[in-house]
Amino acid sequence: MAPRPRNPGSKDLPPNLYRKTDKRNGVTYYTYRDPVSNRMFGLGSDKAKAIAEAVAANMALQVVPPTLSARMAPEPAVTDRKFSDWVVEYRQILLDRELSESSMRNLHMRLNRLEKAFGERGIRSLTTMDIAENLSALVKEGKAQMARVMRSLLRDLFMEAMARGWVDTNPVEATRAARVKVKRQRLTLELWKAIYEEAAQPWLKRAMELALITGQRREDIASFVFKDEVDGFLQVVQSKTGTRLRISTSVTLECIGLSLGEVIRRCRDRVLSKHLVHHHRTISRAKAGTTVMLDTISKEFAAARDRAAEKLGLDLGANPPTFHEQRSLAARLHDQQGRDAQQLLGHRSAKMTDLYRDARGAEWIDVA
Structure with a gap:
């Protein structure tokens, strides 16, 4: 059977390599799909490096075809590093963005809160349900606006983690932003x-x-x-x-x-x-x-x-x-x-x- 034609937007990429652009910051990320196991591997945002790694992976598949026994073997355990360890890396990413002093102060306070909630957990083990329950608790406390802010921060945090290969998916994407009812009166x-x-x-x-x-x-x-x-x-x-x-x-x-x-x-x-x-x-x-x-x-x-x-x-x-x-x-x-x-x-x-x-x-x- 002839292979399915590739998306026009991916014709400049080798087989099994895919791109996805984050609409929020305009950065394009690359992932490689193992045609044997269908597992997805994040390759970051460097296009040239992603193409080189994808070409090397495709050549390896052609030179040494996996045997049935190899395919049936259990997948090797993936190292799941602590959420708090990634927060250390993420704080440095924020510093590189050259944000204002007040913005950095607020972000550090929110990250401290997230570390308290998820710090000892493995970052790969965090699920959409974990994130949703954390945000829902804020809404129940009457902090819907804070829930929206924390969701935005978590979404960016996991997006950067994907780009660095710490996780393969972003569990925040499937959550919904809290509805905020503005309470403060206007000034006449x-x-x-x-x-x-x-x-x-x-x-x-x-x-x-x-x-x-x-x-x-x-x-x-x-x-x-x-x-x-x-x-x-x-x-x-x-x-x-x-x-x-x-x-x-x-x-x-x-x-x-x-x-x-x-x-x-x-x-x-x-x-x-x-x-x-x-x-x-x-x-x-x-x-x-x-x-x-x-x-x-x-x-x-x-x-x-x-x-x-x-x-x-x-x-x-x-x-x-x-x-x-x-x-x-x-x-x-x-x-x-x-x-x-x-x-x-x-x-x-x-x-x-x-x-x-x-x-x-x-x-x-x-x-x-």
Whole structure:
């Protein structure tokens, strides 16, 4: 019987060698199928090396055909190394990706959690059921978002393990991502203005103005320095993604009657500081002119928010809007003025920007 014609995409490969491209990172991996036992062997992502090994394996099959007794012999045991040993290798792979400090810190914390769950297990022994049960436990604890994040990490971890030959399959592929119901309330312009009035610290007002006009994250706002203003633009390198933005200082939000240039000028006060958002006087260990800690920004915003809600008679529920919700409000306000919210927020996909544009029922919809 004539052999089945090969897939057009594999015509440049020798017999029994197959390729598969990971849609997430675009990397192509190669596997060799033993035509005698039908076992699959991962050969990594190096095409030339995979072809050389496949050609050598095919020649060996032709020179020394396996006998019936050899084919009936039990398969040799495959060394199953500990999951924790692979995590050591995987941490080095993450370092080579040159991720931000905050991203690496979060990844290491999640890997510590995985080591606690699977560390002593053989990595080849882990099944889809093992992974599914671990993720399901997180969902039952009310941590659906964490379950999604851990699934993504596990999927990448096993994909890299396949590329290095530690495993032959990825048990995470067959699992389903947990459904996440967003609980945090959106921030309305009315509430923002009330919080702004309740802001006890001058630096909090400046931080809120910058958040609404630039649409940037808390970490980036706290790191803004005056020298970031160059030739009429505020230059931003987002700490989370590395995205580089140049926001014109003429950008204005009509609803608050301020431009970015005006806010930057407001940040210059009698205190000598290189930071836009800085302490205007020394309090305890926080010296005048130094940058404001991220936790301090969040706590002061939350305190002003609670005072504003009480004055307005609002019940913000168990998940009131945080400082980060100004990013969503900024996307909606700039969108109303005809600006490209995706460019402003530095998102790579319009789908992500659409999530920020969604008011989740917090605002009225005007029908003319």
